[in-house]
Amino acid sequence: AQSVSQHNHHVILSEAASLELGCNYSYGGTVNLFWYVQYPGQHLQLLLKYFSGDPLVKGIKGFEAEFIKSKFSFNLRKPSVQWSDTAEYFCAVNEYSSYKLIFGSGTRLLVRP
């Protein structure tokens, strides 16, 4: 069965620090990859997505992610975090021919001002 692993459950950073959140998935076929963010008290919002093409994708709010097929990874990065980035981040994957999203366990990011 497909699974998605997020290695960091809790991350604490100071403002202006760089961020990298790991995401690995297990599925050998073609996949679509997503990062969603859930700000405190708000609903899930799409940060960025990868379907095909350039493996380095840029999303909203300065986030980017790189798809490395050989490593089954889709890590999320931001060069300089802000206090407003405090949220929970979810990596998700679905098979190319399916709408069914498999979510990772999430990473709680706390950015200290």
Add this chain to the structure above:
Amino acid sequence: GAVVSQHPSWVICKSGTSVKIECRSLDFQATTMFWYRQFPKQSLMLMATSNEGSKATYEQGVEKDKFLINHASLTLSTLTVTSAHPEDSSFYICSAGTSGSFGEQFFGPGTRLTVL
């Protein structure tokens, strides 16, 4: 665009009663809608997938007679928690997708259910 709403945003009910939660796609037609459950500080667990006009597909371990899903139109899906018990208390989230969105889902704000 691609806004999904849920109603109610929170509900408190007595044990044994049934609760209906609505999920609407406001500005697009959703060929597929999904219902998730999110426990505190945990990830989203897919409960079921519903396609307009057909029966929902439930994930393993989800009781279809307890969680009734109806997807009557391309903009509305409902989840009814029947004979609710305290262990059904949770955050229920719906999402919607379209045939042209390559599997991207648009999420509703969620409904917090508390069963007393």
